[in-house]
Amino acid sequence: MSIEPFTIAVPQSAVDDLTDRLAKTRWPDETPGAGWSRGVPLEFLRELTTYWASSYDWRAAEARLNEFAQFTTEIDGQRIHFLHVRSDRPDALPLVLTHGYPSSFAEFSTLIGHLRQDFHVVAPSLPGFGFSTPVREPGWAMGRTARAWAELMRRLGYDRYGVHGGDIGAGVSGAVAGIDGEHVVGVHVVTDPLTAANTATFLPGMADRLDPADPADKPALDRMAAFQREGSGYLAIQNSRPQTIGYLLNDSPAGQLGWIVEKFEEWTDLPYDRDQLLTIVSLYWFTGSGVSAARYLYEQAHSSDWGAPSAVPQGFSVFGADTTVRKLLAPPAGTHWVEHDRGGHFPAMEAPQVLASDLRTFFEQVK
Structure with a gap:
């Protein structure tokens, strides 16, 4: 039940080790002229790795993150780390991101x-x-995570709160609403055409909402085909053999960087901050969580625990929207729905002010 204050303090020996490993990266060759068609281009990753080693300032990033109040607690036998940033307004709505x-x-x-x-x-x-981390036992997928989040909010003393997320976070947020609907005032998620199409390749029933004979549905069908043909390799590996890829992710920072930056380059539409990306990658590296994060995808792929349906009000922010997203998601009548012409999979980094405005609008309506 205890909640303990937490401060990020990576040992200098770990920072020095990262720099040393980056300098000793054993680079492969590449097919001439391949560009991004076969993965992250060699020169792109070499340049980004050089910047990580020589120009990126982990200590400055660490200090910025430590400006947020951080804590850890144990729930269901698992250590959970979280930020808890209180508003100056006592009546502010609690919101789980x-x-x-x-x-x-x-x-x-x-x-x-x-x-x-x-x-x-x-x-x-x-x-x-x-x-x-560490993860002490199997079974940590979205449903179990949602139950942990509901318990976390109970421990923090919040009787009414909202939930928001994208990607896995969207699934967890929806599951929290199903589990703790008595206390959740609304669930808000973000998506984009690529994410919606990719999701439709493995969630039963979604693809059936598209009509191959309708020209308006062709972009989504093309995205689904491209994902199955060229874009789903990372998911297939992590859904089936996460431990094997984990040896690369835990031993080579250049490998961990390439594994993550590929998705940022493929899934973003607006520019993102390079240092913020490297902070995310550095967190994976310093905590050794590349393999356990991969195992989370394995657990979800082998789980039937997706949470229960919920009558909690829903809101969607669609970035880079086209008509296929609403058709694929088929939101219930009355769902709050906002579309933006630009943006991708990481709107909290690509368009944070826009997303913040959407969140304020939605939760002002439902709270």
């Missing part, structure tokens, strides 16, 4: 600055990610 993959609580560091006047923000690290 849940990140996805490949990300961390640091994805929300800029967004929180736009929210803290209106919300008491709670931003946990998913089990197996960042400082919510």
